[in-house]
Structures are given as C-alpha cells and as structure tokens.
Amino acid sequence: MVLREWARDTVAETADVRAALRRVAADPSSPTDDEWVALLGADGPELDELCAIADAARRAATDPAALTFVVNRNFDTSVIASGADSVPELSALVDEAWQLGATEICMQGPIPADAPDDGYLRLVEQIHDVAPEMHLHAFRPPEVRDAATRMGIPIPEFLGIARDAGLGSVPGTAAQILDDELRAHLSGGTAPPVAEWIESIEAAHDVGLFSTSTLLYGHIETPRQVVAHLRLLGEIQDRTNGFSELIVMPMLASAAPPHLGAAGMASRRETRAVHAVARLLTFGRFAHVQVAWTKLGPDTVIDVLQGGADDIGGLLIDGALMPAAGQEAGRVMTARQVADIAARVGRTPVQRTTGYGAPSAALLTPIPQVHGK
Structure with a gap:
C-alpha cells in the first residue's frame, strides 16, 4: 500500500472535475464513484465551486443561519477508572462540569484490565447518580465489546442495561476508514474487523x-x-437512522503510528475537498457535518464551515479539577470564540444538546455579542 499518494496531493484532471461538478450540482445522489474521486482532487476555482455547492447543501439540510455547538467535557475512561491517587473523584468531576454548564460528558477509552467486570456500567451509574440530566456520550465500539465480554453477556444486552442506567449515546469513533486491509495496515495488524464495528454500532x-x-x-x-x-x-x-452527525477529522502527525512515516500531513486543499464531498455524498441521510476544531487551524475551520459543515462540536470545558485527557487535554473553546467564528461565517451561534435539540433555558450558556455581525 503506497503512503500518501492520492488525489489530495495530485490535482485531478480539470475536465473530469468540471464534469463531476455539473453532476453533483444537479443532483448530489447522481455522481459515480469515479466522479466522487475526481471531486476529492479538486483545486483552484473548481475547489471553490465544490465548496459552494456543499455549502448550499448545508443550507438546505439544516438551519442556514445557525452555527451549532454543545457544551461538553471530555474524560479519558482509562484515566477516570484507574483509581490513581492523582485522579479526582468522578463524582466531583461530573458535579463540576454540571455547575460550569456542561450538558454532555463524553467518555472514551478502555477501563484497566484489572477493573471490575461491570466497571463500564459502574461509571454510567456514578455519572447518572450525580447529574441525572447530564447526557452521557460514551464507549466506542471496542469498549462496548469489551464491556459485554467482561460481563459475559451479548452486546445488545449490555447496551440495553447501560441505556437503562443512564447511557445516552455512543461515539462512532474507532471507525477510521471502514476497510479491513487499510485498518490492518494502520494498526500493524491488530485492528478489529470492520464487521465488528458495524455490529456494535447497529446494536x-x-x-x-x-x-x-x-x-x-x-x-x-x-x-x-x-x-x-x-x-x-x-x-x-x-x-x-441512528447516526446524529458525521465528524470529519484528519489524522495528526503526532497521533500517527511510527510505521506510517509521513502520515498526518493532510493539506488545507484536501481538508476542504474531503469536507465538501462528505456533505454532498451523505446529503439526504446526514443533516449535520461537524468540524473537528481541535485538529484544524483557525483559518481551515472557517474554510470548512463555508464549505459544507454546520456544527463546531463541543467546547470541551475544563474546571479546576483536570485529570489527564489524552490528545485534547487543555483544548477548550470559549463562548466568545464560538461567537467570533460564527460572525466570520455570517451565522448565529446556537447551543444544542447532544442530539441536536434545544437545551432548557436554565442550561443555556450566555453568548457574547460580536460587533459588526
């Protein structure tokens, strides 16, 4: 498998891109796979046109005037469940997040090998006991399978028990690209098969x-x-009909496995094209395309919000109690920053719940006014 040699770095033939643009502008469901591939290689005026078509699709699929966001806090499950003296009590962390205005806890990663067999379920129960109105968005497919295996029950049974205990939704991460050969190469042969990811998500x-x-x-x-x-x-x-959104994110060089060499060097051009194609190819199925703002530069965030994306994701708030939280530790967006971004793209910041509903008035985060909006 050749590394980093595809249309993102080699501009596609202009005539092919122009023909694909005509097709997608007339009907986003009509392009062939070859035409989508050509669009992923768009550059220059053709890339600008692709992004404009994608942004028109965004306006048709969602509130055209809104830039949505959720107030959330991230926890690394392996840290939270470690029992280390340096880690604050989970109940204190959840209460602090609730007091700071979070409506969602996002929790990913496996519990330690020596944790109790029902360790995942205990975390759900603890969080729900402290803040029953908090939405818990937790456990990727690998953790779901680990939880069911530990408890000796089928995956659907674990998910049903966790749902009843307070689990609200699951992250669709660990998908990478749903191709077995590619996933094996990325992981050095240790990645679970695509079928397991699909089985867990559909369950x-x-x-x-x-x-x-x-x-x-x-x-x-x-x-x-x-x-x-x-x-x-x-x-x-x-x-x-179980996906709430599509999150498009680049692999960062700092997160790339050493054996991938130059991986993690996605260009700004590529990022614009991938987001636009993601919006258009999923049009009619996915209302929301989210920006992974922690992984993109500020100007590129603006690019993709003007090229098909409608949601800025979570603020990832931190408080005084701050356990280690992986790659996104210390990455926080303020309400002021959301307002500034919204002003740059000509939209209004709108707080949402995890499921894209409206939070109760008591949970709304004040959004500052930005002059010149």
Missing part, C-alpha cells in the same frame, strides 16, 4: 441509542476508500 441503534459517525483521513487511505467509507455509513443510516 446501539437497535436498542434506542444514537451515535455519531466519523471519517478519519490524512493517513494511507485512497480517495476510493474515502468514497466507499461514506457510502457504507450511508447504508447503515438507511438501515437504522
């Missing part, structure tokens, strides 16, 4: 939990694999 949807969905680009994937990944997510959505 969550079947018991009434919704999930996010993700696309991780900027490593060793080909444009055709990106297209196939988006089509597969669309097929799952057709079956379950």
